[in-house]
Amino acid sequence: MKVLKFGGSSVANSQNIQRVVQIVQKVAAEEKVAVVVSAFGKTTNNLIAAASLATAQNPDYLDLFDRVSQLHLQVVDDLVAPDRKAETTRGVTQLFQQLKTLLEGCFLLREVTPKTMATISGFGELLSSYIISEVAKNTMDASYKDSRELIVTSNGFEKAQVNFKETNANCVAFFDKHPNRVTVLPGFIAKSSQGTPTTLGRGGSDYSAAIYAAAVQAKELQIWTDVSGMFTANPSIVKQAFPIPQISYQEAMELSHFGAKVIYPPTIQPVLERKIPIWIKNTFEPDHHGTLISETTNALQPVKGISYIENISLLTLEGSGMVGVSGISKRLFETLSIHDINVVLITQASSEHSICIGIYKEDAPAAESAINTAFEVEIERHKIQPVSVESDLAILALVGDQMKNHQGLSGQMFSALGKNNVNIRAIAQGASQKNISAVIDSKDAKKGLNTLHEQFFEARMKQLNLFVTGVGNVGKRFLAQLQQQQNYLREEFKMNLRVIGISNSKHMVFDREGIDLSVWESLLAQGEKTSIHDFFSRAKDLNLRNAVFIDNTANESVSQIYESYLRNNIAVVTCNKIACASELKNYETLKRVSKKYNAPFLFETNVGAGLPIIDTLKNLIASGDKVRKIQAVLSGSLNFVFNNFNGETSFHDVVKQAQEEGYTEPDPTIDLSGIDVARKILILARESGYKLDLEAIENDSFLPSEALEASNLEAFYQSLQTCESDFQKLYESAQTAGKKLKYVAEFAEGKAKVGLQAVAPDHPFYNLEGSDNIVLFYTDRYPVQPLQIKGAGAGADVTASGIFADVIRIGNN
Known part of the structure; x- marks a missing residue:
């Protein structure tokens, strides 16, 4: 026998219910099946909201009631066979009449007791299971059974404790004698030994299915939901998350405790004891592998998943009066237990000077008051400080059975978070190492999850x-x-x-x-x-x-x-x-x-657009070399200008061409004034370890004052035309001497200067073509023959490629 459970999203409407029936039919073709169903999507929330509105004497509760009833009657009309449709409609209508009577009572009495709320909230499962059983009869040997006749609990209305001895006996007796191939049962609801309706609390339908599976020792329990298994992380936050093919019971419990809402921890316990495998499957992708939860796990993947809990507060009790004093921890946790405050995380320093606990944010005010009251005497004597409270926190958790067999996982976790500036407030790691937890700011939770997922599941990407x-x-x-x-x-x-x-x-x-x-x-x-x-x-x-x-x-x-x-x-x-x-x-x-x-x-x-000048310089310095002198042509735009300027061209036209082709800054004055080159040699000097400011760099500008003082770009270009003869004289002087004009930057003995020079044919700069740059580094290791870097030093494409290279450097870091 197999037990199949379908959640609210799986039975949200007629179309989805048809999918459910097809899945059940396929499984039932091989063996008997017990089908446990949740309420139709959002029905339970709507019923609870209706009860609250009725208690507040808000007549809008009737609108909610009508919407819920219309949905259920529509499913009956859509899916139940014609020969049973009238009878099913009557059955559903009777249930809604009972529900309406309860809501009217809440309205008149202005009160809803826990018992009444448990009864009202359970109607969703009663209705869905009854309707789905009637739909299943269209194609299968199916029947309906009320879970309240099988599962026996304590009198706790909202989270009743199961009496497994009576429940197991009831289940075995029923299913042994029950002839139908398929039995549809409501999840979530039960009844006390006194006959009072109760509910099983959060995840109650999953729990119901696990109870049935354990009682009859089913071959497997299948949990059908709207995702394809348990994921390595929450896929709505971590887009690269993927389903975990196989996971152990313990790993599943850890992940579910830390926010993985596909399954809840109590669900696992009954089947864990009987070693019954659990499959998490997707109703909307039934052929997907899903996740198998069993005794075994994949030892090759030490970290199985990453999850987190939101809305955490961190409480710290500390003081010198705690050191070596027995019973402090007992008093602290006893106080929290008395006030029904659940502790999510615990950490204590070996010095015994402080105890840090993580609790849910809504419990923080009550916990703070209770702890300060419990330690009132020690606080008054200044032996213990009043408890400190930090809120707006979250807990990240790495989970995996095999983490203890792999060294360095904690280091990887904290290093990855640290590199992304995610501050860790507290850490908890048990000796079993199945869970490594870190408390961080809530605002960093998404970044932290994605960072850890990349570290442990996308190491190659x-x-x-x-x-x-x-x-x-x-x-x-x-x-x-x-x-x-x-x-x-x-x-x-x-x-x-x-x-x-x-x-x-x-x-x-x-x-x-x-x-x-x-x-x-x-x-x-x-x-x-x-x-x-x-x-x-x-x-x-x-x-x-x-x-x-x-x-x-x-x-x-x-x-x-x-x-x-x-x-x-x-x-x-x-x-x-x-x-x-x-x-x-x-x-x-x-x-x-x-x-x-x-x-x-x-x-x-x-400096040098796409040329690896600064990167090379950094490597020299890091390796212990010392820069003594730098000579360079660092302006691709100026080199382009002077390589193309001759007696047949005007200086104005060459500069205009350089700007249009993207060799200069948007304002070419920056290039031609020498300030751009001065900045570059300054940067190289600073990266070489020298403390220099821009004002200390000697700038021997070749531009006339009229050009330097131009108020705008138009005036600047006009000044170039006006001063054309000056530029022609510079060219002719160099040409006559057999030299070429180059704008050179120099740094030596802690001083730097930039200016136009006429270089001879034997100079390394003489044959520099186009927009090329060249840098000569004279260092302790290169005292005579300098380290030379040469290549294209301007232009949008090479500059963009240099930007690209820096991004790649970060990615490779």
Whole structure:
């Protein structure tokens, strides 16, 4: 014999009930079946709400009553065979007449006793089981049996205790003599030995099914619901969660205790003792494997699932008067027991100086008052402090029978949470190591769950969540490169890059599940009004793991908010040089905050676009080398300009061409004034370990004062035309000497300067073509022949690729 239980969502309407009947018919073709059903979806909640409204003398209870009755009568009309439809309708109507009488009594008496509420709340199962049994008769040898005639309990109306001796005897006697192939029974309801209606409490229908399965020693218990088994985590929070194929009884109990609502802990106990396997199956995908709960487990996967409990408060009792004093723990837990307060988590330091307990938030005020009263004398004598209460917490739990046989799981758990700035308030781990629990802030629960799931179930796939500001030349190319490479990154790097937010100067758009990069431009155009601080607030509030803010602008205001991102454990990747070239104190603050909050701050594209200049420099310093001198051509735009400027072209036209092709900043004055190169050599000097400010860099500008002082872009270009003869003289002077013009940055002996130089043919810079950059590092290890890095140093595509490379570095970290 098999026992099948169907939950409320499985029997929510006529269509679903037809699915249920088909499943039962398939199983019953092989052997006898007991079918336990819940109330139709939300019926129990509606009945309880109707009783409450009636007690408050609110006539709206009749509307709820009518909606419930119409649903049930509609199912009868839809599914019951014509020859039994009238009789079934009468039976259902009689039950509703009884229910209405009880509700009217509540209305008149302005009272609903626990006994009456238990009776009212049980009508949902009575109705659903009766109707489904009549539907089953259409195609099967089916009958109905009232569970109140089989399950015997104590007089507790809302969570009655089962008398297993009488119940088991009743079940065995009934099913031994019962001839029908299928028996449909209501879950949740029972009756005391005195004949009083009772209920089995939360998860009562599952419990009813387990009671029947254990009593008759069924081959298996099948729990049919709307998901395909127990998942590695809550799939509504962790999108990558998947069903667990097989799990032990103990693991299932741990997961169900920690919020996995597919099954409840009391359900497992009766079948666990009889070693009866439990299948969790999906009514809407009946061919899916589901989850098998049995004695055995998969030893190759030590962590079976990750779950959590919300709405937790942490109470801490501490004081020197607790050390070495026996009976403190007894008094504490006895006090909580007297006040019927359930303890979810316990942890105590070996110093005995404090005891920390986790309880449900709604119990915190009563617990605080009771504990302070119980230890009133010690508190008055200052031997123990008044109990402290922290609220708005959650408990994350790793669950698995085999965790004790695998070293380092706790370390992996806490390291993964720490890297994502999830602060742990308390830890509990038993000697059996079947459960490792951590108390964290509720706001971090989703991030924590996703972080741990990635750590233990997606070890080969890391997800990065990107927030992109600036979609001009560089930003647009970056998004295009990302869209092109997404599949490659997943397959080759095991990295899933999702763009969660995009903003420009006018609009911003967000999608927690990832923006479709094939239509990002139209989505952004329809987005909400943007602001730098609002964009940051949304990124912070989403609180996603492995979050990265990407700045593709040259905006000073954007650079000023980097610290806020870093302090919220959001990495920063930027091609905007302003922050790293700002005053030394700000630069050092960003570097320090990045380390403190474990949030990478990467800016490879600040110098040399996509060239690995800063990364190489960091490796030199990390390996113990010392930079003594730097010579470089660091402006791809200026190199492009002077490589293309000759006696046949005007300086104005070459600069205009460089801007149009994306080699210069949006304002080319920044490039031509030398400030851009000064910032770059400053960044290299700082990354080499020298404390320097921008004002200390000597800038020998080749631009006339008229160009430097231009009030806008139009005036700047006009000044270039006016001063054309000056530029031609510079070119002719170098040409006559057999040299080429290069804008050179130098750093040596703690000092830096930038300026236009005419370099001879034997100089490494002479043959630098196009927009290429070159950097020469003279170090202790490279004193004569410098370490040389050379390549394209400007352009939207190479800059975007440099941004991309920094993101990949974070993903590989």
